Amino acid sequence: MEEDNPEFIGEYHLDELITSSENIYSDCEVYKATKRNTHEKVILKLSRYSDRGNTELEILNAIRHEFIVNLLDSFKTKFLRNVMIFEKYPRDLQELYTEESLESNRIQKFMNQLMTGIQYIHDKNIIHRDIKPENLMITETDSLKIGDFGISRYTNPTASMTPESVSLWYRPIEILLSCKNHTTAVDIWSAGCVMAELYRRCPLFKGEGQINMINKIINVLGKPTLEEWPTMNELPAMSMIELSGPDSKNFENAIPNASKKSLDLIQNMIMFDPARRFSASQVLQHAYFKTEDISEQNNYEPSFP
Known part of the structure; x- marks a missing residue:
């Protein structure tokens, strides 16, 4: 994992910051990103390792539906932050x-x-x-x-x-x-x-x-x-x-x-x-x-x- 390189999180290159929030209701950053080996364009959401972040990931892992966004991958960084990878939409x-x-x-x-x-x-x-x-x-x-x-x-x-x-x-x-x-x-x-x-x-x-x-x-x-x-x-x-x-x-x-x-x-x-x-x-x-x-x-x- 190349977390020490600010341009990468795992195998994903951070292309552009879309939004960032840090308050009692939301603490996350959302990026346009590219998977290094396949060059696939994705959305990467980086959130703190907290009860809120865990609930979101738990819910996303429990649901699969044609009218709900696709969670492609998820993992934790060495600083215990949740990373969620989503399909990118136009x-x-x-x-x-x-x-x-x-x-x-x-x-x-x-x-x-x-x-x-x-x-x-x-x-x-x-x-x-x-x-x-x-x-x-x-x-x-x-x-x-x-x-x-x-x-x-x-x-x-x-x-x-x-x-x-x-x-x-x-x-x-x-x-x-x-x-x-x-x-x-x-x-x-x-x-x-x-x-x-x-x-x-x-x-x-x-x-x-x-x-x-x-x-x-x-x-x-x-x-x-x-x-x-x-x-x-x-x-x-x-x-x-x-x-x-x-x-x-x-x-x-x-x-x-x-x-x-x-x-x-x-x-x-x-x-x-x-x-x-x-x-x-x-x-x-x-x-x-x-x-x-x-x-x-x-x-x-x-x-x-």
């Missing part, structure tokens, strides 16, 4: 929709692939906890793969998890209100935000900080009621935050390019009450996926109340 979903205008049927395809991948990890009792366009890779054959399991966790009803886990714009309302018992519904909210973003070509809730994010959500979904969300007053932050905003929903105006079927599905994915949000399997059974999506479907009757 771009991520955020780069794709920024560069191209996506037709409705292509959005439908990507959402089907995303939700199929999410259903698979949820069936394995895994919560991704950071679903966002930058973590969704697009292959050369135009398929989607879920990436970055750095803060993923196994489901545990008694475990307390960090409220800041999910990236802010995709963070569900219950986590913004300091819920520490995360369920698979976290990923459904984030995926619903991704779906809305693909139609809007910009994030649905682009807030700055906890309070501003909550206000952005209420401006679209309306102010929650106890009928909609019976347990909301049990959340830690509810005693410190006064929810204010419109009583009615402003949903169609927020996503003007979406069909009625797609709007209905998104609303069922970003419901206030996580217990009422669709599961991944319910999402995949929705009428949105039954026929090719088109922008106007005036005869569709939504199931959302």
Whole structure:
């Protein structure tokens, strides 16, 4: 191993640093790299040898699916840092929709692939906890793969998890209100935000900080009621935050390019009450996926109340 040579980690040459983070939620470096003997282009992730790094590697070794990034290799350096080698993909979903205008049927395809991948990890009792366009890779054959399991966790009803886990714009309302018992519904909210973003070509809730994010959500979904969300007053932050905003929903105006079927599905994915949000399997059974999506479907009757 040539770890003393800063240009190499094992048999991989470090071509370019993509990102680096060092905080309580993430401590890693991600590089474009080249395997020395085969000249294969890969992505190399270098993280500290910690419980967090071990959980990511454990999860990646436990899952194999066509809509999840491929872990090609893993090893530890002599300084006990985890190294994970991934297949390199041309771009991520955020780069794709920024560069191209996506037709409705292509959005439908990507959402089907995303939700199929999410259903698979949820069936394995895994919560991704950071679903966002930058973590969704697009292959050369135009398929989607879920990436970055750095803060993923196994489901545990008694475990307390960090409220800041999910990236802010995709963070569900219950986590913004300091819920520490995360369920698979976290990923459904984030995926619903991704779906809305693909139609809007910009994030649905682009807030700055906890309070501003909550206000952005209420401006679209309306102010929650106890009928909609019976347990909301049990959340830690509810005693410190006064929810204010419109009583009615402003949903169609927020996503003007979406069909009625797609709007209905998104609303069922970003419901206030996580217990009422669709599961991944319910999402995949929705009428949105039954026929090719088109922008106007005036005869569709939504199931959302």
